[in-house]
Amino acid sequence: MLKLDISYRKELNSTFTRLFDKVEVLRSARPLQQSAIQQIKEALQLEWTYNSNSIEGNTLSLRETQLVLQEGVTIKGKSLREHFEAKNHEDAIELLYTLANKNNALSASNVLDIHSLVLRAIEKDFAGRLRNGAVRIAGANFIPPNANKVSDLLDELIVFVVSNPLQLNTIELATVFHHKFVWIHPFFDGNGRTVRLLMNLLLLKEGFPPAIILKNDRKKYYDALNLANNGNYSKLMLLMCQASERTLNIYLSALPSEGDGYQIISDIVGEPEVPYSQEYVSLLARQGKIDAHKEGRNWFTTKEAILNYKRAKND
Ligand SMILES: Nc1ncnc2c1ncn2[C@@H]1O[C@H](COP(=O)(O)OP(=O)(O)OP(=O)(O)O)[C@@H](O)[C@H]1O
Ligand SMILES: [Mg+2]
Structure with missing residues (x-):
């Protein structure tokens, strides 16, 4: 059975509490914020793909990744493989959200399906297959376990995550999963990208936004x-907390704050910072271009939603 030194908790207790409080705020605000949330989700998806692939050595910049994914452009001087890695990662995120919305617990086939997308059209002999030989991790202070142990170790890890015998909180669980997974190193390649997706499956299922390393x-x-x-998890836990808090804050900052809640449109358009007419804002609301909802005969929105729209248009 897995043993865990939990001395990091002393340092991180208040951080954990703060993060779980933020998740609750987000959860209760969710139904009101669909359009804002969709925008952030898309931006984070791009960031996630860029950062995870870049850690692995992909040389596409954030902007180039965006061009590849959103405009279907090919970047001169970059390999086909790097283009595939961007597209594959994006598709893997889509699958991840689909899996997160189902009520099923993490399974071995989820792991293989995600990995299979990560290496799709790149390493067809390895995609979706556990390794059958030895690997080494450059710069690591250990050698991953023998290939004939990989399947059992992975199954044990999944049972651990699903049954959670140590009653770890969601961040702890995702962190321990992340580490044990790359320690096992189940695949010849793509372990890092795969685990940075799968740990987020655990987070998403519990209402967290994705944590991006x-x-x-x-x-x-x-x-x-x-x-x-x-055996010392303090640094990795902190890193995961920071990654989670960053994206939590991105979502939270899109919520209307206490004093700046939803107002009837005619009341907002009189304000000096709002450059649009009541008719125009109503149109934006009806078209779903700003965050707004209808109550009775009136549309309600926030000043922030209108200013966000203005900012996005000027970018
Ligand atoms: N010292 C270490 N101990 C355990 N795991 C490590 C260590 N150093 C790196 N790793 C993990 O191994 C991953 C690299 O494995 P692999 O090359 O199979 O994955 P990749 O997706 O191709 O690349 P990357 O993981 O760099 O994105 C790292 O991302 C990290 O998660
Ligand atoms: Mg690699």
Whole structure:
């Protein structure tokens, strides 16, 4: 059975509490914020793909990744493989959201399906298949287990995550899963990208937004994994908390704050910062271009929603 040194909890207790409070705020606000949430989701999806692939060595920039994914452009001087990696990762995220919305617990076939997308059209002999030989991780302080143990170890890890015998909270569980998974290193390639997707399946299922490990934190991330290999989870837990809090805040900042709630449109358009007429804002509301909802005969929106729209148009 998995043993875990939980001394990191002393340091992180208040952080955990704050994060779970934020998830609750988000959860209760959710039905009102569909259009804002959709925009953020798309932006994060791009960031996630760029950062995870970049950690793995993909040289497409954020902007180039966006061009590939949103405009279908090919980037001169970049390999076909790098283009596939971007597209594959995006599709893997789509599958992840589909899985997150189902009520099924994490399964071995989820793991293989995600991996299979990550390496699709790139390494067809490896995609969706557990390794059958030895691997080494550059810079790691250990050698991953023998190939003939991989299948059982992975199954045990999934049972651990699903049954949660140590009653870990969602972030702890995603973090331990992340580390144990790359320790097992079930695949010849694509372990990192796959686990950064799967840990987010665990988070998404519990109402968290995706936690994105940033390219700029690559060294910190690898150091934290090396510490975890020695049983010390403090750095990796902190990194995961920070990644979660960043995206939580992105979502929360899109919510109307206390004093700036939903108002009837005619009351907002009189304000000096709002450059649009009542007719125009009503049109935007009806077309779903701003976050708004109808109560009785009147449309309600927030000043923030209108200013967001204006900002996005000027970008
Ligand atoms: N010291 C370490 N201990 C445990 N796991 C590590 C360590 N260093 C790196 N890793 C994990 O191994 C992954 C690399 O494995 P692999 O090359 O199969 O995956 P990848 O997706 O191709 O690349 P990457 O993971 O860099 O995106 C890293 O992303 C990280 O998650
Ligand atoms: Mg690799």
